[in-house]
Amino acid sequence: MHLRVYQERLDVGAVVHAHPPVATGFTLAHIPLDSYSLIENAIVIGSVPITPFGTPSTAEVPEAIAPYLSEHDVLLLENHGALAVGSDIISAYYRMETLELVAKTTFYARKLLGGQPEAEIPREKLETLFEMRKNYGVTGKHPGYKKYS
Secondary structure, eight states: OHHHHHHHOTTOOEEEEEOOHHHHHHHHTTOOBOOOOSHHIIIIIOOBOEEOOOOTTSTHHHHHHGGGTTTOSEEEETTTEEEEEESSHHHHHHHHHHHHHHHHHHHIIIIISOOSSOOOOOHHHHHHHHHHHHHHTOOSOOOOSOOOO
16 A cells, blocks of 8 residues: 555655544545635545455555546545655654544534534635645645535
């Protein structure tokens, strides 16, 4: 999986694979994190799709993630965990941490506060936030406004 990322994305210098509990819970429930409710979501990671299940340590996992790498720096791995990439290890790690933040706050809003679906940032404001990536020096890929659910 890591090698496939490096083959597909010449801009990537680090890959982080982890099993963050709340984000992984979204993969188990087959719910992509594709709402644009948080500034961090809009600027840092964008929508996060769930890639098809692949048996660990086989070619299935790299094949499952490959179609998403051209647009995404963060992926949820179906029934498995998550993958984040970056130009360096700090960027990849920060994206993984942002993923778990988005997953936790989305879960809290939906399940604990009853806001299903949670309120999204208005579309015209999202476009402004997407453009702010340049000003902040955020590297990598971003899908823009994209839904998977």
